[in-house]
Amino acid sequence: MNLDHVFVCGHPVLDFAATLRARRSTRFEMFVTPDRLNAWYLESGLVDTVTPGTDGDVREAISLREAVYALVTGRRLGEDLDRQALGVLNAAARQVPATPQLTATGRHTDATPAQALATVARQTVELLSGPDAPLLKECGNPECTRVYVDRSRGMRRQWCGMDSCGNKIKAAAYRARKKAAPVPAGH
Template identity: 55%
Template sequence: MEHVFPSGRPALDFAGTLRVRRGPSPREMLRSPESLSSWFSECRIVESDIACRPLDLRRAVALREAIYHLVVARITGARYDQEALGVVNDAARQPPPVPQLTEDGRRVEATVQQALSYVARDAIAVLSGPEVQLLKECANPDCTQIFIDHSRGARREWCRMDPCGNKVKAAAYRARKRASGESGIAANVSS
């Protein structure tokens, strides 16, 4: 698999396709029309590849950024950006993918616009649903994945323990060891 889906919600995972968003070198996961097509199939919006063009990729990235900005606004208590609202609502107005019954079972095929509509509708469901108060952004400074915190007491800090939680905990442990080692050295020098 080329993509990861840690949140379990298509809209939040789509917003997470720009990794290390605030870092010096963000990692773009939607690098080509083909990577967009694989995201749709790996997310299980459709069962087969969708023929995506460069224009489709630009629209998808615009939708991703709009979703991200709306979610961050909701998390921080800021007002929604009207342009971002328009992008999400316009995408949601398109018809969604339509499942079909075949001899082999269920099959879903879609155009790029239908797949983006699916993602936009999921964003609307998340941002207007009962779990909106549980939205969080990963506490790992190298990660900007958004997730819904279903933990007891809503105390979860990381999108996933592996790798984000482990990285932060290991860094904190090393910092404590360095600090205690330095203070032990300073105590020995002053004796």
């Protein structure tokens, strides 16, 4: 599996939760180093620059990510929210977030890893208490555990993304149909 961060879920919080891929099978961790964590903060667009991180920052991010995943899953399934996960989220949301600044060239956000993480926590609070909460769906690929915001007409979207999962599932279904199809007589 590649190390590219993927942003297909329709909200940075959901992409953050998806940085532990294939939770039900191979489990592939994206936050393996402080540099990989900081790369996610930058690639997500949450911050423009971030100071170097530590292994402790990675541990805190993974702890928050697992709390976010538990809360997103609970909200998606209509279950009571996990109290321990709520504690982790709310403690992180109380920390100082990244603060955007207006510059001559537009908005610029400098952050420490802790500020970036507090920003993720606050966005999680907004997502799970806001109008998109009822639109959360899990990808239809059984190997994928990404949750996304389904803003499609009639909430008919099935995959986290066509490139990441939809095309793979459709191609596998096509191959299975071709394999199962009877060979016409005379061939």
